[in-house]
Amino acid sequence: MPEGDTVFLAGHRMNEALAGKTLRRGELRHPRLAALDLAGLDVLGVRTYGKHMFTHFSDGNSLRSHFRMDGSWHLYRPGERWRRPAHQARAVFEVDDRQAIGFALHDMEFVPTAEEDRLIAHLGPDLLAPDFDTAEAVRRLTADPSRPIGLALLDQRVMAGVGNLYRAEVCFLLRVLPTAPVSAVDPSRAVALSRKLLQANQWRPEQSTTGDLRVQHYVFERTGKPCLRCRTRVRSDEIEGRFVYFCPKCQSG
Template identity: 90%
Template sequence: MPEGDTVFLAGHRMHEALAGKTLRRGELRHPRLSTLDLAGLDVLGVRTYGKRMFTHFSDGNSLHSHFRMDGAWHLYRPGERWRRPAHQARAVLEVDDRQAIGFALHDLEFVPTSREDELIAHLGPDLLSSDFDAAEAVQRLTADLSRPIGLALLDQRVMAGVGNLYRAEVCFLLGVLPTAPVSSVDASRAVALSRKLLQANQWRPEQITTSDRRVKNWVFERTGKPCLRCGTRVRSGEFETRFVYFCPKCQSG
């Protein structure tokens, strides 16, 4: 599942590759958008917010793409072989020297750029925004103190950008199980940790939450392996249709 840092980096690379250039090819392979031809439009820039990306065009419209569980944007040189099957491609944006291919983007919208803020108005503060409002994030996180912290962290209406990996790692660093209520954690610390981890990885494709590149994460996808702190076997289980990872000794609740 792409997290906010993955989307941020993809947006930055897209902006560098396309901004200021004219589309030679612009196909949207989505039932609602398949008749649109974007060729000839200039790309003005690319903006991200949480797990959403907005590509701005010179006609006053934007392509809104949501990464959800398996979406991705790849960049290629002309003639370079795609790393994912062609039938997964939902968008093809091509300029003279680069191709941007959007794979498995189930949610695509072509909307007036002036309406972008309407599409993200319900979301919490973007954890990677330069003007991130930590106080608002804390207020949203603590709106329901009985809610499991593992659900609250994933709720993009609380904070935009946390996915399953960072949910697992933040809960471990807080010392609580994902099922523990929000009331059992320091909400300010939970927000600060979420932002710190995403910021640490926003400029690289690797998502490292420990200080050791050889063992990148504390508990995420480490089922059966020893906890890096206490040696207890890391466990996992399904919680609200998603897998959670935890150390039964280091995490309580």
């Protein structure tokens, strides 16, 4: 699942490529939106919130796209070969000098720009927002002290942007198992770590939580490999159908 920093960077690049330009081609290949033709509209800008992206158009509407597990937006030069199969394309936007292709975007809505906030009203504070509300994120995180920290971190209603990668890495840095209750951690530190890690990677496609791009993660997807701190082999398990990664020695609870 793409993390909030991945969506942020994609939105920034989309904005640079499309904002202020007129769509020569504007197809939405989604069952509910296939009748719409956006050609001729100007792209006013692109913004993101957590894992949601909003593309604003000159007719007063916005396209919301959510990456979910395997969605992505790609940018291409005219005539450049797509890196994913054409049958996976759900949106095809073309301006004079660029193409923006949305692949595997199962969750899309076309709504008035003035109403787009209602689509994200249930979410917690966006970890990459300049005005991120730390106090509100801490309040939401601690609302259920008995809840496993690994589930609370992944809940977008608590904080918007953490995915499975950062869930694993934050738990490691907190030195608790993902199954430990929220009450076992310092909630302010959990929020601060989540924000710090996403901010560290928001301007690059590589995601490093260690500060070293050669060994990018402490435990995420390192099952069977030695822990970078104690050399114990990293383990993995499942919580509600999602893999979690942890060091059985460094992490407790």
